[in-house]
Amino acid sequence: MDTAFKTFIDHFSTNYQLSDSSKAEICNHFSILHLDKKHVLIEENKRHDFAYFVVKGAVRSYYLKDGVEVNTWFALENDMAGSLHNFKDNPSRETLELVESSTLISINLKKIKALMLHNIQIAHFVNAIIEEYAFFLEDKIYFSQMMSSIDKYLILLDKEPQIFQRIPLTYIASYIGISRETLSRLRAK
Amino acid sequence: MDTAFKTFIDHFSTNYQLSDSSKAEICNHFSILHLDKKHVLIEENKRHDFAYFVVKGAVRSYYLKDGVEVNTWFALENDMAGSLHNFKDNPSRETLELVESSTLISINLKKIKALMLHNIQIAHFVNAIIEEYAFFLEDKIYFSQMMSSIDKYLILLDKEPQIFQRIPLTYIASYIGISRETLSRLRAK
DNA sequence: GAATTCATTTGACAAATGTCACAAAATCAT
DNA sequence: ATGATTTTGTGACATTTGTCAAATGAATTC
Numbered sequence A, B: 001m002d003t004a005f006k007t008f009i010d011h012f013s014t015n016y017q018l019s020d021s022s023k024a025e026i027c028n029h030f031s032i033l034h035l036d037k038k039h040v041l042i043e044e045n046k047r048h049d050f051a052y053f054v055v056k057g058a059v060r061s062y063y064l065k066d067g068v069e070v071n072t073w074f075a076l077e078n079d080m081a082g083s084l085h086n087f088k089d090n091p092s093r094e095t096l097e098l099v100e101s102s103t104l105i106s107i108n109l110k111k112i113k114a115l116m117l118h119n120i121q122i123a124h125f126v127n128a129i130i131e132e133y134a135f136f137l138e139d140k141i142y143f144s145q146m147m148s149s150i151d152k153y154l155i156l157l158d159k160e161p162q163i164f165q166r167i168p169l170t171y172i173a174s175y176i177g178i179s180r181e182t183l184s185r186l187r188a189k
Numbered sequence C: 001g002a003a004t005t006c007a008t009t010t011g012a013c014a015a016a017t018g019t020c021a022c023a024a025a026a027t028c029a030t
Numbered sequence D: 001a002t003g004a005t006t007t008t009g010t011g012a013c014a015t016t017t018g019t020c021a022a023a024t025g026a027a028t029t030c
Helices: A003-012 A020-027 A109-118 A120-146 A149-159 A161-166 A169-176 A180-187 B003-012 B020-027 B109-118 B120-146 B149-159 B161-166 B169-176 B180-187
Strands: A030-035 A040-042 A050-056 A059-065 A068-075 A095-098 A102-108 B030-035 B040-042 B050-056 B059-065 B068-075 B095-098 B102-108
Touching: A003 A020, A003 A030, A003 A050, A003 A102, A003 A120, A020 A109, A020 A120, A040 A050, A059 A169, A059 B120, A068 A169, A068 B120, A102 A109, A109 A120, A120 A149, A120 B059, A120 B068, A120 B120, A149 A161, A149 A169, A149 A180, A161 A169, A169 A180, B003 B020, B003 B030, B003 B050, B003 B102, B003 B120, B020 B109, B020 B120, B040 B050, B059 B169, B068 B169, B102 B109, B109 B120, B120 B149, B149 B161, B149 B169, B149 B180, B161 B169, B169 B180
Parallel strands: none
Antiparallel strands: A030 A102, A040 A095, A050 A102, A059 A068, A059 A095, B030 B102, B040 B095, B050 B102, B059 B068, B059 B095
């Protein structure tokens, strides 16, 4: 099995049993992609049949608010990048765009959903991904309400220092929920 | 089967097949509770083996930020009330407290999780609940970033008018993410 | 490597919101 | 019912943050 496929599968199957044959079935619907910086993976308001796993590179997700981009998350190595709305057959609310030229695993959602229906191991695997996403969202809300802007900046800097080396501050400011000028002033201290 | 049990199960099993015997297995781990206003269902930082479904009444969830309560959600009739952290065997980050004297279904999480392992229908049922929660969290983030305070207030008023009749404005202000004084001033217009 | 585009910083000012203090209104308990 | 508690509203002021404008610095393209 491709090393990248194995990394991905192992990352989300620590709590459940996944047989070799189930792993092989999942991998049938994976492909490796090499795409350039600024490539748009998923467009806002469109249905899309694929989710992605970042092997190497960086992805951002944003939506438009009165013409201004609001960044919702960044995915680096070993992170998922996709839209839960797409998974549920709805149009994506966000645009997913590469911040760096990247190597990705693309995941055929329809095929995986078909497997989930009858293979309980695969159902557990996919649901572990959704659960992890729910935890991520809870954390995001928790920190957005619990912390001042400075604390949000310092915590992000502490927990995800790579982001500051690879993602423009303009995007990070929007992710934290402040203007880029305000972030710049916070950093000046 | 108890009518309340049926309402609960039907609400989360519209997209998947659930046999009568699976339904019966799930219901084995349900109970009906009648509890008074201000009763604490789940305490912050504690592990807890139950989740709840509101048959009649109102629940709020909050955590403490420097001694001040930050309200995260309200559950009314036919809503779930629980902690995803508890479901994953971790301490809850939030306190769940009754805003009104309520009738609830209590759900034994350990028992349901055991059923999920081998019954794919029950796995799909539980995961539908978690998925719905992830959608709820996404919406919450989306609206908190997309809308001005006034718009958040107006949208909440439009979409969930019952909340304003049953939940104190102090809690609602904290849910929207503004001080109670600011909410009071917004309402004055 | 020069030109162009993009990202970041800084200043000046306006707008939104928080905080503190207290008053008014509604609700609860005895 | 009435006193006590909780909830809501309002004023004055401080603080934070946003907005607009411009300058500087960094990166990319041809």
